[in-house]
Amino acid sequence: MKNIRLFRAFITMLPKIVRVSPGLFSVWMISAIVQGIIIGLLAPVMQLFFDRATDYATGKAGLPFVVVGLVLLGAFQVGRNAINGFVYFCQTIYYQKADGILSMEVHDKINKIAPICFEDTRILDDMNKALQGKKETVLFTGNLLNTFTFYLPYFVIMSVYLFRVKPILVVSLVLIFVPVFLTQIFRMKIFAKAEDKSAPIRRKVDYYESCMSGREYFKETRILGAFPYFRKLYADSLALLNKLRFRAATKSDLTQFGVQMLSLGGNVGILLLLLDGLMKEEISVGAFAAIFASVDTMFKLMGQLISDKWGAIARDFGRVQYYLRFLQMPERGGMDVEMPADVDIALRDVSFAYPNATRNAVEDVSLTIKDGETIALVGENGSGKTTLVRLITGLYLPDEGEVLYGEASTGEVSMASLFKNTSAVFQKFQRYQMTLRENVDISDVDAMAGDADLDAISVQSGLDKDDRSFSNGYDTMLSREFDGVDLSGGQWQRIAIARAFFRRHKLIVLDEPTAAIDPIEETKVYKRFAEISRDKTAIIVTHRLGSVKLAGRIMVMKQGRLVEQGTHEELISHNGEYARLYQSQEQWYKN
Numbered sequence: 001m002k003n004i005r006l007f008r009a010f011i012t013m014l015p016k017i018v019r020v021s022p023g024l025f026s027v028w029m030i031s032a033i034v035q036g037i038i039i040g041l042l043a044p045v046m047q048l049f050f051d052r053a054t055d056y057a058t059g060k061a062g063l064p065f066v067v068v069g070l071v072l073l074g075a076f077q078v079g080r081n082a083i084n085g086f087v088y089f090c091q092t093i094y095y096q097k098a099d100g101i102l103s104m105e106v107h108d109k110i111n112k113i114a115p116i117c118f119e120d121t122r123i124l125d126d127m128n129k130a131l132q133g134k135k136e137t138v139l140f141t142g143n144l145l146n147t148f149t150f151y152l153p154y155f156v157i158m159s160v161y162l163f164r165v166k167p168i169l170v171v172s173l174v175l176i177f178v179p180v181f182l183t184q185i186f187r188m189k190i191f192a193k194a195e196d197k198s199a200p201i202r203r204k205v206d207y208y209e210s211c212m213s214g215r216e217y218f219k220e221t222r223i224l225g226a227f228p229y230f231r232k233l234y235a236d237s238l239a240l241l242n243k244l245r246f247r248a249a250t251k252s253d254l255t256q257f258g259v260q261m262l263s264l265g266g267n268v269g270i271l272l273l274l275l276d277g278l279m280k281e282e283i284s285v286g287a288f289a290a291i292f293a294s295v296d297t298m299f300k301l302m303g304q305l306i307s308d309k310w311g312a313i314a315r316d317f318g319r320v321q322y323y324l325r326f327l328q329m330p331e332r333g334g335m336d337v338e339m340p341a342d343v344d345i346a347l348r349d350v351s352f353a354y355p356n357a358t359r360n361a362v363e364d365v366s367l368t369i370k371d372g373e374t375i376a377l378v379g380e381n382g383s384g385k386t387t388l389v390r391l392i393t394g395l396y397l398p399d400e401g402e403v404l405y406g407e408a409s410t411g412e413v414s415m416a417s418l419f420k421n422t423s424a425v426f427q428k429f430q431r432y433q434m435t436l437r438e439n440v441d442i443s444d445v446d447a448m449a450g451d452a453d454l455d456a457i458s459v460q461s462g463l464d465k466d467d468r469s470f471s472n473g474y475d476t477m478l479s480r481e482f483d484g485v486d487l488s489g490g491q492w493q494r495i496a497i498a499r500a501f502f503r504r505h506k507l508i509v510l511d512e513p514t515a516a517i518d519p520i521e522e523t524k525v526y527k528r529f530a531e532i533s534r535d536k537t538a539i540i541v542t543h544r545l546g547s548v549k550l551a552g553r554i555m556v557m558k559q560g561r562l563v564e565q566g567t568h569e570e571l572i573s574h575n576g577e578y579a580r581l582y583q584s585q586e587q588w589y590k591n
């Protein structure tokens, strides 16, 4: 993907940030400009007051003059504190709002990109970085805006003021600014380099940490006695990470120390120039006192702009690029059409390879599934069954050939249109941490299951709501994280089946839906499934060949190819791959 330049990134982000809340954005920007102007004008106002005070002391002016100067100075000081607080308030609220809205945008985008992208580790990596980058994107835009709204007016006012007092002051300011700026760039480079080296080590540290104490890992790690092994890996990686951090911090701190010395030198230099001007009566006592009082703020703001703001811009820019490139990723697209319900599904010379895979997972498959037919897909591990059903449903698009629903090719139709009449239970089904009712409802949010629907679906999927696990019936929370209960693998699988049955569908895919259910209960589930899918197209992927007999036709996959198809009896008498698989399973039960 192409690199995005800083200015381009800024003008791409700006309208997105403004759209979050145009009213609040205007208030925030205007108040930041006013803040810059007030703080910039503080030095001339101070001079005014000190000059008047000197005039009063030497009898050149009356007391009211001094009082007016003092009131003006007081007003600016109060104004400065008030505006500082107000700008901070606006900015905090704005960042929070923008973060929420940009998160939505990322999730909407993820919903539109082709599901195959989730099989590509590089795209997944980019997606993760984009998600992390969304927060930094808001800060990045905010920091750039801040440069123009607050720092620019402040430094323009200060430069004009200093120039009018003594032009050499502006020149010395620029002379200090340049090396400070360059050293900050050097510091950014140190951190960028350290970050590049640390990122993979940090991933390992996080991973070893979860292997030691993560919820999913700790039982197996304990049983295997692998804790000391992971502990050592963790400690070694952590030590390496700390070494990198220490080196970067040392270099950076030394540079920072140099910068501080430079600023101190600059500070002293400016004061000497001022003193010289005062002695030669080129500048007034008021100007001397005002600049003397403001020079510290000026150096602080300069450091803040360069290290905090631009440092953060440089640090965050990489992630912002990931974010913007992710938003530019091509979407799956396709037409929104009303898919005909009662059509045959045909695959014509379909081949497919996973991203970065060296060989096809599905190779030159042609077949037709008649409307309302029940098909069983069988074959050894890795023979391509799951991939084939993903192609049939249109979740993935073929690299070669086409999958047709009647006349419509899956590549031309939008995912929403395609999946409208499809339901599925996947091998790796999800355990949604919600109530039992919600776990079913989400498959057809327009229908919302009532108790009667849930009773019917529970029977079909073999779910027993009177089981003592469901202490609150259908409203039992199925998550220990949310003060609910956890279930057995078989119970979760039945919920996944219930969810698939609840969805209105013309095509249903059951990819190994009963692996965690005992064989007797499995037979019952399949029988009930045969009843409810009588007029529907159904595809069952299974290893247990005892349950494939209910299918009208059995298709046998081997190394990505469709090698046999027919009824159980036909395939047994053919004495090929299916017969071999069937006989080997028969042996399990006989021996």
Ligand SMILES: Nc1ncnc2c1ncn2[C@@H]1O[C@H](COP(=O)(O)OP(=O)(O)OP(=O)(O)O)[C@@H](O)[C@H]1O
Residues within 6 Å of the ligand: 119, 354, 355, 357, 361, 379, 380, 381, 382, 383, 384, 385, 386, 387, 388, 427
């Ligand atoms: N995400 C992936 N990336 C790369 N290759 C994959 C991916 N998923 C599956 N494969 C490969 O594609 C081939 C077919 O896998 P598939 O999951 O379709 O087989 P299967 O018949 O369903 O296997 P099983 O019975 O074990 O579930 C295998 O060689 C597998 O290694």
